[in-house]
Amino acid sequence: xxxxxxxxxxxxxxxxxxxxxxxxxxxxxxxxxxxxxxxxxxxxxxxxxxxxxxxxxxxxxxxxxxxxxxxxxxxxxxxxxxxxxxxxxxxxxxxxxxxxxxxxxxxxxxxxxxxxxxxxxxxxxxxxxxxxxxxxxxxxxxxxxxxxxxxxxxxxxxxxxxxxxxxxxxxxxxxxxxxxxxxxxxxxxxxxxxxxxxxxxxxxxxxxxxxxxxxxxxxxxxxxxxxxxxxxxxxxxxxxxxxxxxxxxxxxxxxxxxxxxxxxxxxxxxxxxxxxxxxxxxxxxxxxxxxxxxxxxxxxxxxxxxxxxxxxxxxxxxxxxxxxxxxxxxxxxxxxxxxxxxxxxxxxxxxxxxxxxxxxxxxxxxxxxxxxxxxxxxxxxxxxxxxxxxxxxxxxxxxxxxxxxxxxxxxxxxxxxxxxxxxxxxxxxxxxxxxxxxxxxxxxxxxxxxxxxxxxxxxxxxxxxxxxxxxxxxxxxxxxxxxxxxxxxxxxxxxxxxxxxxxxxxxxxxxxxxxxxxxxxxxx
Amino acid sequence: xxxxxxxxxxxxxxxxxxxxxxxxxxxxxxxxxxxxxxxxxxxxxxxxxxxxxxxxxxxxxxxxxxxxxxxxxxxxxxxxxxxxxxxxxxxxxxxxxxxxxxxxxxxxxxxxxxxxxxxxxxxxxxxxxxxxxxxxxxxxxxxxxxxxxxxxxxxxxxxxxxxxxxxxxxxxxxxxxxxxxxxxxxxxxxxxxxxxxxxxxxxxxxxxxxxxxxxxxxxxxxxxxxxxxxxxxxxxxxxxxxxxxxxxxxxxxxxxxxxxxxxxxxxxxxxxxxxxxxxxxxxxxxxxxxxxxxxxxxxxxxxxxxxxxxxxx
Numbered sequence: 133x134x135x136x137x138x139x140x141x142x143x144x145x146x147x148x149x150x151x152x153x154x155x156x157x158x159x160x161x162x163x164x165x166x167x168x169x170x171x172x173x174x175x176x177x178x179x180x181x182x183x184x185x186x187x188x189x190x191x192x193x194x195x196x197x198x199x200x201x202x203x204x205x206x207x208x209x210x211x212x213x214x215x216x217x218x219x220x221x222x223x224x225x226x227x228x229x230x231x232x233x234x235x236x237x238x239x240x241x242x243x244x245x246x247x248x249x250x251x252x253x254x255x256x257x258x259x260x261x262x263x264x265x266x267x268x269x270x271x272x273x274x275x276x277x278x279x280x281x282x283x284x285x286x287x288x289x290x291x292x293x294x295x296x297x298x299x300x301x302x303x304x305x306x307x308x309x310x311x312x313x314x315x316x317x318x319x320x321x322x323x324x325x326x327x328x329x330x331x332x333x334x335x336x337x338x339x340x341x342x343x344x345x346x347x348x349x350x351x352x353x354x355x356x357x358x359x360x361x362x363x364x365x366x367x368x369x370x371x372x373x374x375x376x377x378x379x380x381x382x383x384x385x386x387x388x389x390x391x392x393x394x395x396x397x398x399x400x401x402x403x404x405x406x407x408x409x410x411x412x413x414x415x416x417x418x419x420x421x422x423x424x425x426x427x428x429x430x431x432x433x434x435x436x437x438x439x440x441x442x443x444x445x446x447x448x449x450x451x452x453x454x455x456x457x458x459x460x461x462x463x464x465x466x467x468x469x470x471x472x473x474x475x476x477x478x479x480x481x482x483x484x485x486x487x488x489x490x491x492x493x494x495x496x497x498x499x500x501x502x503x504x505x506x507x508x509x510x511x512x513x514x515x516x517x518x519x520x521x522x523x524x525x526x527x528x529x530x531x532x533x534x535x536x537x538x539x540x541x542x543x544x545x546x547x548x549x550x551x552x553x554x555x556x557x558x559x560x561x562x563x564x565x566x567x568x569x570x571x572x573x574x575x576x577x578x579x580x581x582x583x584x585x586x587x588x589x590x591x592x593x594x595x596x597x598x599x600x601x602x603x604x605x606x607x608x609x610x611x612x613x614x615x616x617x618x619x620x621x622x623x624x625x626x627x628x629x630x631x632x633x634x635x636x637x638x639x640x641x642x643x644x645x646x647x648x649x650x651x652x653x654x655x656x
Numbered sequence: 657x658x659x660x661x662x663x664x665x666x667x668x669x670x671x672x673x674x675x676x677x678x679x680x681x682x683x684x685x686x687x688x689x690x691x692x693x694x695x696x697x698x699x700x701x702x703x704x705x706x707x708x709x710x711x712x713x714x715x716x717x718x719x720x721x722x723x724x725x726x727x728x729x730x731x732x733x734x735x736x737x738x739x740x741x742x743x744x745x746x747x748x749x750x751x752x753x754x755x756x757x758x759x760x761x762x763x764x765x766x767x768x769x770x771x772x773x774x775x776x777x778x779x780x781x782x783x784x785x786x787x788x789x790x791x792x793x794x795x796x797x798x799x800x801x802x803x804x805x806x807x808x809x810x811x812x813x814x815x816x817x818x819x820x821x822x823x824x825x826x827x828x829x830x831x832x833x834x835x836x837x838x839x840x841x842x843x844x845x846x847x848x849x850x851x852x853x854x855x856x857x858x859x860x861x862x863x864x865x866x867x868x869x870x871x872x873x874x875x876x877x878x879x880x881x882x883x884x885x886x887x888x889x890x891x892x893x894x895x896x897x898x899x900x901x902x903x904x905x906x907x908x909x910x911x912x913x914x915x916x917x918x919x920x921x922x923x924x925x926x927x928x929x930x931x932x933x934x935x936x937x938x939x940x941x942x943x944x945x946x947x948x949x950x951x952x953x954x955x956x957x958x959x960x961x962x963x964x965x966x967x968x969x
Contacts, residue, residue: 541688
């Protein structure tokens with residue numbers, strides 16, 4: 133067979149090879165740098181990766197934090213939170229919180245306009261905030277005690293509450309979204325807010341160049357009040373669910389800012405492209421949430437001594453170093469270092485001691501140990517923690533029986549059915565009054581067994597009404613109580629982690645929790 | 657022929673209902689639901705219940721499905737529960753990416769798979785064994801791992817292609833092609849080896865038949881014998897494999913679109929599933945089902961074109 137086939141096979145292979153080579157050559161010649169081209173004015177394109185997409189582009193329905201990243205270029209908030217926690221002017225040039233923490237009066241700047249050309253004034257602010265509350269989005273609970281909004285003059289309005297909130301002004305920052313004002317014209321048809329933006333930010337979403345859930349493209353807002361802060365011709369935020377893909381795209385220069393996580397940061401800290409750097413600050417807690425504090429379904433958890441035993445059996449230093457390296461800090465507190473309410477003394481409450489843990493279990497009537505049912509949402513961060521925590525607790529006779537949920541909806545369903553008494557989860561610290569809704573209030577999403585205690589209620593009420601000068605002490609008292617009663621088994625403060633490419637300036641996230649993309653600019 | 661096509665399409669209609677109902681059912685049976693996902697775990701039980709009522713999740717499943725099917729039969733596939741975008745627009749907007757990958761896989765399989773198969777059949781020996789090894793490799797290494805290796809080598813080290821992302825053809829044809837090379841190769845690697853093996857086996861069989869010897873005796877050039885006679889006779893099983901390759905490519909795009917961050921239907925399906933965005937999921941399911949039916953129809957029709965005996969029967 134081979135005697136007559138040789139010439140033909142060569143030609144066939146040659147033709148195919150030439151075809152393939154042509155495709156590869158054409159592709160290679162077209163460059164591999166991705167969407168980093170610059171626009172007409174030469175400012176270039178800011179390319180950003182985020183780990184997930186917002187559920188909606190409507191500020192009333194979108195998530196906060198990193199989910200809200202897609203809103204920051206287009207929606208200017210009333211105030212901005214700096215890395216050190218201070219509030220600075222944005223659409224509001226000044227504000228005054230009432231001494232009883234029940235109202236705040238904002239004075240708007242007079243030169244701001246929405247991206248559709250409508251003026252930003254007190255009427256518009258009133259309509260936008262009222263819509264935000266009425267839409268009943270995931271964070272509307274932060275203004276659930278809203279009494280009314282009054283328009284005091286063309287550019288002055290007051291938000292009145294039925295009960296005090298010492299962090300009321302923060303509700304209107306870029307993180308919590310209530311201050312992301314929406315044009316009144318657009319509010320006539322709120323459906324369009326899901327895919328278009330009508331904010332007063334430096335950019336406006338380009339729907340034609342946007343693929344919902346995947347890639348969001350923004351162009352400058354011609355009405356933005358401070359043109360000097362429009363640093364880019366275009367901003368493109370893409371969703372990279374897989375951090376391996378994102379890190380490769382970052383290395384090739386496709387991404388200028390990469391939203392990442394502590395595990396990826398720790399794995400790549402010594403292998404960054406030239407001039408690139410990682411910005412990272414502790415803003416998040418992670419660990420066990422010992423939810424069944426009345427022992428309804430996981431009886432041992434109803435005994436504070438068992439919960440304390442769990443805390444004594446956790447070697448936080450070892451766990452943190454092994455799991456997160458330089459991107460985590462051992463802690464047992466919900467408010468991590470740097471945030472109001474953090475008390476270094478609380479971190480000394482549960483020094484690692486297997487003997488102490490065993491003694492407490494025996495005292496509680498469990499000399500042979502206990503088994504606790506624990507659930508978590510399936511992802512790398514939770515799965516690795518679960519194995520590490522279980523490995524440590526078993527030394528004290530505390531066995532963990534895990535249930536892996538596919539997503540938060542799945543976890544909540546199982547929690548509703550009381551399938552487990554504890555979960556492994558993480559969340560942000562933040563301003564303590566806002567943070568308490570999730571973890572300490574009876575109906576909080578991380579308080580699914582509705583735990584409450586008269587002493588804690590008293591401490592929370594005192595902190596909510598405390599004057600600014602006494603606020604820190606009042607919140608420390610709250611978290612001291614939480615720590616003493618071992619409501620949680622927190623192991624680490626986690627660093628929010630960003631990869632920043634050479635040639636780009638970006639601020640530290642700090643207490644802003646996320647990097648505000650409006651402050652990301654070409655290196656000076 | 658037209659009657660045959662219409663008959664086959666008519667038989668496919670019940671299949672569309674079965675597949676979309678199963679999708680509806682599986683979505684409903686999955687833990688969690690749309691209301692909880694919209695509220696992102698922040699809602700109180702009362703808020704969740706109110707939202708469930710508002711979006712009709714408290715209705716019996718069959719009522720929900722009937723409502724969707726009724727609208728779908730009138731050309732209304734509904735809209736995303738999150739963004740309000742029309743499902744039809746979403747599917748059409750993302751179809752180009754997925755079809756680009758699928759057609760790319762088909763072209764690469766035809767060019768590389770068939771060429772390697774013919775070469776192996778004609779030369780045998782070492783090349784045949786190399787193809788066997790490659791085939792094993794294609795089976796052993798999962799697509800997403802291959803994709804990451806390709807990105808690391810071709811995008812990061814050599815910088816030949818973009819690591820991730822998609823550029824529409826209308827924006828920049830060169831970048832469009834560049835962005836597709838690695839996804840297509842990652843999605844098609846396994847298929848190339850399958851096609852090569854099938855081509856080799858079929859060609860080896862055909863090349864040993866009497867009519868080939870007769871053709872050689874007439875003095876026809878070998879190239880004519882191989883391309884015009886042997887390949888055509890060997891292509892019936894090959895067409896079946898190519899049909900399967902195309903159907904498998906639908907699944908492959910789900911992984912490849914995720915790794916390469918491509919805004920296609922595969923990633924849309926994954927997002928919709930995770931977010932319980934049922935109308936979007938139904939729209940994508942409907943599209944993929946119709947596509948699978950069409951691929952199978954084309955495969956059947958090509959049998960008739962390649963083999964007159966099948967056409968007559």
